[in-house]
Amino acid sequence: MDYKSSNVEKWYAIREVSEMTGVKPVTLRAWQRRYNLIHPHRTEKGHRLYSQAHIDHIRLIQSWLAKGVAIGKVKELIVGNQPLHAELEASQVQRESIDTLLNALAQLQLAKVKAMIRGILKEYPIAMIEARLVDPIIQSLSQVKKPQRSLQMGLFQSAMITALSAILESENKAAHKGGCLVVNCEASGCIGAWIWAISIAGQGYTVTMLDGVTDLSGLVTHASLDNQWLAIYANHTLPATQKNALKQLGIQLGERLMLSPLLNAFDKSQEPV
Structure with a gap:
């Protein structure tokens, strides 16, 4: 049956959902594959289709992320209907991830820095990247002694622009x-x-x-x-x-x-x- 002709429920393609929610298709796929957070319908050709219930669920996930919860902790909070104080433990997970990235920057480990940044960019909506990644890193680097700060900031900026350029190129293809x-x-x-x-x-x-x-x-x-x-x-x-x-x-x-x-x-x- 053609999903668009259904009178029961309207279905949306992944690109439509991306524009409605601000969550990139690659991130929606990561939430499904890695964290089992979303279960879209599949057409016979394998294309993902999302209902309004899926969109509401995506927005619920976004609301938890906006509170500072790490993506890896969102499912157990939603399924378990956990109280807000559970955010503290989840935020600690994010802090540990930032600390790992800061250590890689201190060691000038370009490959590791790039891999971590790619992972974070894939898992979080682009609108949250400044608050979840950029701001904490820049704030932490501001405390580093000046000669080392310049090196680490340069590496972070270079790795970020490389990753963001790739995302922009990918988005342009779907314009x-x-x-x-x-x-x-x-x-x-x-x-x-x-x-x-x-x-x-x-x-x-x-x-x-x-x-x-x-x-x-x-x-x-x-x-x-x-x-x-x-x-x-x-x-x-x-x-x-x-x-x-x-x-x-x-x-x-x-x-x-x-x-x-x-x-x-x-x-x-x-x-x-």
Whole structure:
């Protein structure tokens, strides 16, 4: 029977579920294969199909992850209907994982660092990566003595960008909404910018990343923007000349201009009351 013709229940393909929940297909597969958290229906050709109940379950998993629970502990909490204090034990599991990664960074073990980062990126929604991985690592590295901190931070940043670039390339292959130029106004290699770019690609756009851009004026009236979206990333207030360029781009593109959350907040704070 064609699942789309069923009057009993609507079924969704994995890419549709990914766009609805923000959880990448690779992560949904990992939750099923490694943690036995989800049991989608399979078509005769082996394609995964998800019901509204599956989507609700995915959102329940996300709610536990947002509380700081490690993915490996989620199933027993859901099945056992455990109280919230169980989060403390689960969070300790996450802390141990971060400590293992920090030790690999201290030893400059590139292969191990890359493998651990790939595993974490596969198991957690991209929207949670900064809070679950990036922020704890950067905070811990800030306590390391400066000469070693520079080495370890460089290794972490390099490994993260390599992994995030691969994810972005994979997301682009499934794009169906047209192009989006993502411009990073922070220093080249800003992890937050790459994560934001992936979240945009996850919405179905083909993302082209421009890294470490310090002057937005070259984009104003640029012919390449006639048929695609523009997304600007920054986590600091832009100088006056760049704000003016941003204003012109807003007039030119209208709703086709996206701003990163902090930049959007900065922009609104400058609006006249």
